Amino acid sequence: MTFDPTQPPAEPTSAQQGAAAPPDGRPAPHGAPQPPAPGLPPQHPYAQPPRGKTNTLAIIALVGSFFISLVGIVCGHIALSQIKRRGEGGRGLALAGVIIGYVVLAAQITAVIAVIVFIVLAPAGSGSAAGADAPGPTGSAPASTDGPEGMASGGAVFGAGGELISQGSTSGDERVAFDVDRTSDPVDVTIYVDYMCPICGAFEGEYGDDLETAVDAGDITLQVVPLNFLDSMSQGTNYSTRAANLFACTVENAPDAALAVHTALLSDAVQPEEQTPGLDDEELLQVAADAGADTAGPLRSCVENVAYGGFFSTNTSVFTQVGLVGLADGAQLQGPGGELQPADQPQKLTGTPTAIVSGEEFVFARDGDFADFLEKSIAERG
Known part of the structure; x- marks a missing residue:
């Protein structure tokens, strides 16, 4: 075939045209499916990638950060860890919760400083009477402050295989630190919890398996110290005290089941929401039974009489005031506003959960993900 420059270009044939444009001559939209050219398979529109579900704690972090700064900070950090591991959505929500939490925390610190300045500069004699004793977290505590066998430090210590390490007992406000050697294995970890505390439940849900694995392997000793900060959040049933008492009764009467009871009390299936009565005595005994404890005899009597209620009220007073x-x-x-407490003063507990690793407080904002921090601590000790 020869080319004649004097002739206009020939119209393309129908085979050449294929279906590159719609019949009305408009160009096909970008990304629209094109009818196949002769001999080629049909095209398909681009598929949208599936979107993962939004992480629940990320939502809680964002909403909670406007009301309780620590909820946004702690839940936000845990959510970021979960999102990284599970590929869930909600990273922006978690980051927002963390950022807002820190902003609110900074505002709270400023407010606390302003109140302190006001009190210092206020005329003498104004306000409440100095030296007045504040009521304890449970109102009038039971008369006995004797502790259970194995909890002289205020907590129960578990070693390799989850076996209870006995420390003897104590009474009154005396708390004897568990003896550790921080120059060799294992790493000592202490967790301060309130069994009604939702953030304690979230922490256990995210990192409980890591702790259990490390305990079983003998890489760490795990000390569990229950408190009763939140008795007022259980509609008069003092659930925080009664749940802590169940743990102590199990430590003394069925030690092999004690760590499993602790884990169950913070699980989604068992832990009650705030502003609810929580579990009654029979339901608490069932938790112990499910963990393998014999709930007849001494353990039942210990639970029904709340034998160690006074011990845990004292626990809370000692660790928050002494x-x-x-x-x-x-x-x-950290202090109540996130600032470090003075180094030359007693270091007082300000909330739960609080994790102490090798004698130092774990802080999300400084130390990152707890599982990674724990693994690093174990590796450095080894």
Whole structure:
């Protein structure tokens, strides 16, 4: 075939045209499916990638950060860890919760400083009477402050295989630190919890398996210290005290089941929501039974009589007003506004959950993901 430059270009044949444009001559839209050219398979529109579900804790972090700064900070960090591991959505929500939480926390610190300045500069004699004793977290505590066998430090310590390490007992406000050697294995970990605390439940749900694995392997000792901050959140049933008492009764009467009881009390299936009565005595005994404890005889009597209610009220008073035992030399805890407590003063507990690793407080904002931090601590000790 020869080319004649004087002739206009020939119209393409129908075979050449194929279906590159719609019949009305408009160009096909970008990304629209094209009818196949002769001899080629049909085209398909681009598929949209599936979107993962939004992480629940990310939502809680964002909403909670406007009301309780620590909820946004702690839940936000845990959510970021879960999103990284599970590929869920909601990273932006979690980040927003963390950021807003820190902003609110900074505002709270400023407010606390302003109140302190106001009190210092206020005329003498104004306000409440100095030296008045504040009521305890449970109102009038039971008369006995004797502790269970194995909890002289205020908590129960579990070693390799989840076996209870006995420390003897204590009474009154004496708390004796568990003896550790921080120059060799294992790493000592202490967790302060309230069994009604939702963030404690979230922490256990995210990192409980990591702790259990490390305990079973003998890489760490795990000390569980229950408190009763939130008795007022259970509609008069003092659930925080009664749940802590179940743990102590199990430590004393069925030690092989104690760690499983602790884990169950913080699980989604068992832990009640705040502003609800929580579990009654029979339901608490069932938790112990499910963990393998014999709930007849002494354990039942211990639960029904709340034998160690006074012990846990004292636990809370000692650790929040006198200070923690067993910290590393020079360790500083965060204060109620996130600031470090003075190094030359007793280090007082300000909330739960609080995790102490090798005598130092774990802080999300400084130390990152707890599982990674724990693994690093174990590796450094080894």
